[in-house]
Amino acid sequence: MTEDLVPSLGRWRLWEQFALRGPGFPADGVLRLAPAGLAQAADKFAADDALDGDRWEDFSRLFAGAAVETAHTLQDIARTPAFREAVAWQNRPVLASGIAPFLRWTPGRDKRSSMPRQREELVAHYWQRFCVKNDTIGFFGPVGWGRWDPAVRGLAVDTGRGLTETSTVYWASWGIDALARTLDADPGLREWIAPRRVPFVALDGDLVRMPGRRPVAVSAEAAAVLARCDGVRPARSIAGELPGTDVPAVLADLVARRWVVWRLEVPAGTHPDRALRAWLDSVGAAGPRERGLAALDRLERGRARVAAARDADALVEAMAALEQEFTALTATAAVREKSSSTAPCRALVYSDTRRSATVRLGPAVLDALRPLRLLMDSAGWLTSRLAAAVTAETRRVYDRLAAEGPVDLASFWFGCLPVLHGPARATAAGLQREFATRWQRVLAPPADARRVTVRSADVEAAVRAEFGDTAGGWTAARYLSPDLMIAADGAEAVARGDLTAVLGELHVASNTLGASLFTHQHPDVSELLRLTDRDHPGPRLMPLIPKEHRARLSTRVRHTLVRPEDTQVALTDLTADPARTRVVRSADATVEEHGGELVVRLPDGSRFPAVDVFSHVLTTLAMDLVRVLPEADHTPRVTVDRLVIARETWRPSAAGARFADEKDEARRFVRARRWRTALGLPRYVFVVSPTESRPFYVDFDSPVYVTILAKALRRLARTDPEAAVTITEMLPTPEQTWLTDDQGRRYTSELRFVAHDTAPDS
Numbered sequence: 062m063t064e065d066l067v068p069s070l071g072r073w074r075l076w077e078q079f080a081l082r083g084p085g086f087p088a089d090g091v092l093r094l095a096p097a098g099l100a101q102a103a104d105k106f107a108a109d110d111a112l113d114g115d116r117w118e119d120f121s122r123l124f125a126g127a128a129v130e131t132a133h134t135l136q137d138i139a140r141t142p143a144f145r146e147a148v149a150w151q152n153r154p155v156l157a158s159g160i161a162p163f164l165r166w167t168p169g170r171d172k173r174s175s176m177p178r179q180r181e182e183l184v185a186h187y188w189q190r191f192c193v194k195n196d197t198i199g200f201f202g203p204v205g206w207g208r209w210d211p212a213v214r215g216l217a218v219d220t221g222r223g224l225t226e227t228s229t230v231y232w233a234s235w236g237i238d239a240l241a242r243t244l245d246a247d248p249g250l251r252e253w254i255a256p257r258r259v260p261f262v263a264l265d266g267d268l269v270r271m272p273g274r275r276p277v278a279v280s281a282e283a284a285a286v287l288a289r290c291d292g293v294r295p296a297r298s299i300a301g302e303l304p305g306t307d308v309p310a311v312l313a314d315l316v317a318r319r320w321v322v323w324r325l326e327v328p329a330g331t332h333p334d335r336a337l338r339a340w341l342d343s344v345g346a347a348g349p350r351e352r353g354l355a356a357l358d359r360l361e362r363g364r365a366r367v368a369a370a371r372d373a374d375a376l377v378e379a380m381a382a383l384e385q386e387f388t389a390l391t392a393t394a395a396v397r398e399k400s401s402s403t404a405p406c407r408a409l410v411y412s413d414t415r416r417s418a419t420v421r422l423g424p425a426v427l428d429a430l431r432p433l434r435l436l437m438d439s440a441g442w443l444t445s446r447l448a449a450a451v452t453a454e455t456r457r458v459y460d461r462l463a464a465e466g467p468v469d470l471a472s473f474w475f476g477c478l479p480v481l482h483g484p485a486r487a488t489a490a491g492l493q494r495e496f497a498t499r500w501q502r503v504l505a506p507p508a509d510a511r512r513v514t515v516r517s518a519d520v521e522a523a524v525r526a527e528f529g530d531t532a533g534g535w536t537a538a539r540y541l542s543p544d545l546m547i548a549a550d551g552a553e554a555v556a557r558g559d560l561t562a563v564l565g566e567l568h569v570a571s572n573t574l575g576a577s578l579f580t581h582q583h584p585d586v587s588e589l590l591r592l593t594d595r596d597h598p599g600p601r602l603m604p605l606i607p608k609e610h611r612a613r614l615s616t617r618v619r620h621t622l623v624r625p626e627d628t629q630v631a632l633t634d635l636t637a638d639p640a641r642t643r644v645v646r647s648a649d650a651t652v653e654e655h656g657g658e659l660v661v662r663l664p665d666g667s668r669f670p671a672v673d674v675f676s677h678v679l680t681t682l683a684m685d686l687v688r689v690l691p692e693a694d695h696t697p698r699v700t701v702d703r704l705v706i707a708r709e710t711w712r713p714s715a716a717g718a719r720f721a722d723e724k725d726e727a728r729r730f731v732r733a734r735r736w737r738t739a740l741g742l743p744r745y746v747f748v749v750s751p752t753e754s755r756p757f758y759v760d761f762d763s764p765v766y767v768t769i770l771a772k773a774l775r776r777l778a779r780t781d782p783e784a785a786v787t788i789t790e791m792l793p794t795p796e797q798t799w800l801t802d803d804q805g806r807r808y809t810s811e812l813r814f815v816a817h818d819t820a821p822d823s
Contacts, residue, residue, distance in 0.1 A: 068209045068427050071434040072532075073541070073816040076592050080579055081205030081420050081800070082195045082544075083810035085147070085224055088795040090192040093134050094185060095762035096127035103731045104738075112728055124727040124764070131765055132168035132177070135184045139164055145373035147191055147201040150412060153377055159183045182772070185765045189758040193795060195544075195565075195811045197578055199412045200225050204582035207420030207812065215425040215556030216547070220803040221417025228414040229581070230368040233406035234608050234616045237333035239393040240356060244341075245325040249349030256299070256312055256323035257292030257639055260631035261471035263648035264288055269320060270648070272472040286311045290321050292639025322635075329608045329636040331577045331616060334361060336638070356390055363387070364410055383409060406615045413617070415582040418802060420812070425555060429562040430545065432517040432701035436687070437541050437816060439500070439528040440569050443492055443686050447679060448534030450488040452659070452672055454480040459652060459659055459671075470661055471647035474632045474674065481678050489682040499527040500689040510697045511709065511741065517701050532820040535570070535672045536601055537680050539818045542568040546811045548793035555799060563705040563792050565811050567687040570680040574815050575622035593622045596817045600626040602661060602669035605644075606677050607634045628663060630674065695741075698790065708792050711740055712785040715750075715777035722775065726764060733767045745791035751784055752776045758791065 068075045102120055106112055138144055139160050148155055163180035171177070196202035203225050210217070244250055263270040267284045269277045279287070286308055289299045300308040315321035325340070327333045338357055344350035363383030370376035384395030387409055397407040458476040462468045503523040506513045533539055544565035549555045573579070575593075580586050603623060609615050623629065628643040630650060637644050651662045652671055659671035672679075689707045690696045699707040715721075720732035742761065749756045750773045757773070759766045777784050793809070800810040 070431060072818060072820040073434060073437050074819050076815040077208050078588060079207050080574055080813040081207050081416060081810060082197050082813055083800055083808045084191055084194055085201035085203060086191040087806040088193055088798045088809045091189055091760060092795060094131055094765055095760050096130060099127045100762040103734050106731050121727050129169040132181055135181050136164055138188055139184045142372055146376055148187055149373045149376045150199050153380055181765055182769050186769060193758050193809050195809060200228060200414045203414040203416035204579055205416030205418050206583060210421040210423060213421045213423035215423055216552045217421045218552055218801055219419045220801055222803055223417055224802055225414040226417045228412060230364055230410050230412050231331060232334050232410055234333050236409040237327050237337055239391040241325045241327050241337060243391045244353045247349055249346055250353060252297040253295045253344045254323060254325050255292050255295050256290040256321050257635060258287060258290045259320055259322060260633060260635050260646040261648050262320045263469060272475040282306045283311055287315060328638040329619060331581055359386055367410055413578055413582055425558050429560060429703045432704045433543060435517060435521060435524045436706055439524060440541055440687055441532045442528040443496055444534035444538035444570050444683055445531040446492055447489055447683055448672055451485050451675060454484055456659060468652045469648055470650040470652055473652045474647055485682060489686060493686045493688060497688045497691040501691060503527055504699060506697055513697045514700045532818050533822055535676050535679055537676045538570040540570060540572040541816045542571055542573040543814050544811045546793055547799060548797040549799050551799050561703055561705060569683045569686055571684055572815050573813060575620045576618045577621045578617040580621045589622055600628060602673045603627055603629050604674055604677050605629050605631045605634055605636050608636055709790045711788045713740060714785050715774045716782045718774045721771040729771060730764045730767055734761060737761045742788060743790050745794050746788050747791055749787040750777050752780055
């Protein structure tokens with residue numbers, strides 16, 4: 062696509078490429094769990110005094126019959142090979158502990174006690190995720206791709222063949238790390254491991270410097286060894302360069318002082334197995350090398366069997382065998398326990414796939430998205446304010462350190478940690494509140510409004526007055542990644558302009574398509590790198606981050622659009638390949654003032670804005686800050702032209718949902734529908750509860766989904782009687798879908814765009 066056809070929204074240039082996210086099961090699957098006519102029959106009981114007598118008995122029999130029908134439907138779902146395979150990837154033990162006994166139970170004949178009901182809910186819970194959640198994982202959440210095409214008026218879908226085009230099974234990094242620890246214990250491999258200096262340790266002659274500590278003088282031998290600990294030279298090479306020095310003993314002392322890491326480490330990446338194999342291939346000792354390769358090969362054969370499995374039973378068998386092999390080799394549990402400290406990827410391996418369908422979008426869709434420009438412009442206010450506040454605090458840290466002499470980046474980073482974990486978080490929270498307040502002034506929604514509709518032309522001046530034209534704040538803040546959905550009755554309706562665009566989330570200060578889970582499912586990653594080059598003609602400074610973090614960081618979401626000219630700086634974690642040309646330790650870089658701004662100067666003399674050192678932290682703080690209205694018990698749907706920028710939302714208290722405590726299912730269903738009517742909730746919603754790990758779908762016409770909601774409300778009320786759930790209208794609904802496969806089945810979907818701010822620095 063030529064430059065003059067690049068789509069733009071004001072100063073925001075969109076990538077021609079975008080991701081298509083959607084589940085792997087058709088959207089109408091969830092509608093199978095809403096018995097026909099039951100909701101209408103339930104609504105005839107307007108008061109509690111009607112829940113007795115002949116009419117109630119008739120309804121109770123109708124409800125009981127519907128429950129049997131739903132149970133049979135859920136069993137049909139649970140028998141489906143694709144469903145069982147998806148559950149095997151998500152939580153394999155559930156197949157034996159929950160699904161198998163549920164299928165042995167006979168609805169209508171066997172007693173419908175508590176356990177069968179729980180198993181019904183289990184199947185329904187997985188089913189809603191597989192049918193209407195736009196996840197990105199495995200064949201039940203495949204990554205699709207699309208591009209802008211001016212030759213298409215609205216929207217065109219090329220379904221391809223089948224649901225998925227490619228599928229790859231990857232190692233979770235922690236599994237290969239466990240094998241590396243095992244190999245590290247092999248004495249024959251020890252001398253082939255390259256020790257590395259800790260990133261924040263500086264060597265100045267015979268003085269070792271660390272942030273916040275007095276310099277320590279070391280012997281000439283220790284200094285000579287430490288100077289060679291670059292993560293590239295094996296210990297035996299260092300010993301060869303220093304004859305007469307007991308290098309292993311010196312290294313052991315340096316490790317004990319925590320100045321050096323001398324262990325087998327696998328760089329962070331999507332293919333840790335390949336990195337480990339490459340290192341093993343470099344080992345010059347045949348025996349240790351072959352032992353290590355044999356261990357890796359054992360695990361690789363297990364992964365290959367998992368990848369080759371074509372049904373749930375074969376997958377379960379292959380996964381179990383791989384786990385047994387892994388535990389035998391590493392003496393490590395093969396599945397990590399779920400806890401608040403566990404990062405994503407609890408299993409040894411995961412699967413990511415590319416959807417067969419591709420999409421092309423044209424001018425009709427771009428026109429519907431144009432109001433997004435105002436929201437994206439206002440996001441520049443968020444990032445610039447956050448950057449300014451953090452920069453002011455870190456400048457004080459620099460001034461204090463500079464009063465004592467030159468400032469190395471390591472000392473600056475450690476000195477700024479209290480800012481990042483304290484004032485910066487408070488600033489971000491305050492900015493989110495102020496951002497919503499300013500947008501509320503722009504929109505001026507009437508009290509108790511259900512719908513607020515404005516024209517972008519009518520509010521543009523107010524947006525400018527509230528947010529100005531500020532841009533950026535740090536390099537990554539030039540990016541925004543909006544999730545957009547299209548509500549339309551098929552591609553033909555989109556071409557006619559008969560569509561509503563719906564903003565899901567606006568990810569601030571992040572190019573989320575750079576994550577491994579997207580880039581490695583793209584047919585030609587060089588296209589994404591070309592777009593990155595266009596956005597950043599020069600090199601970038603990118604902080605190295607840990608391999609994992611319990612909040613959201615894992616191999617799958619690690620940014621992979623790193624070019625050879627980009628410099629990665631190791632602040633405290635050196636997770637890149639030390640042999641990579643442009644990797645700099647924080648102790649080897651300096652912070653100085655240049656042109657009135659703080660910059661980081663690298664050993665080669667190049668300079669970068671110091672704020673970019675904090676880019677990962679700042680992006681983490683800023684990513685989810687966009688909220689156009691302050692939190693309230695109820696906020697309206699907000700539409701600008703044809704773009705919904707906020708869906709209608711309710712925040713009722715869990716304790717106030719009295720229907721949730723009703724033990725009789727029929728009465729609970731009737732009372733839940735009254736509760737829904739009183740609040741003005743639509744039929745389809747998504748619910749977020751502090752006690753649930755993920756948002757979940759509820760159809761108020763479906764007793765099983767009403768029961769799942771009731772249980773979530775009870776759990777929350779027990780945990781915190783004052784707590785509220787967040788309920789958001791589902792938009793588009795299951796009927797408003799346009800993404801099809803080659804069989805004509807329709808799926809929910811969202812489009813993940815990347816927008817780059819072309820405005821000059823403010």
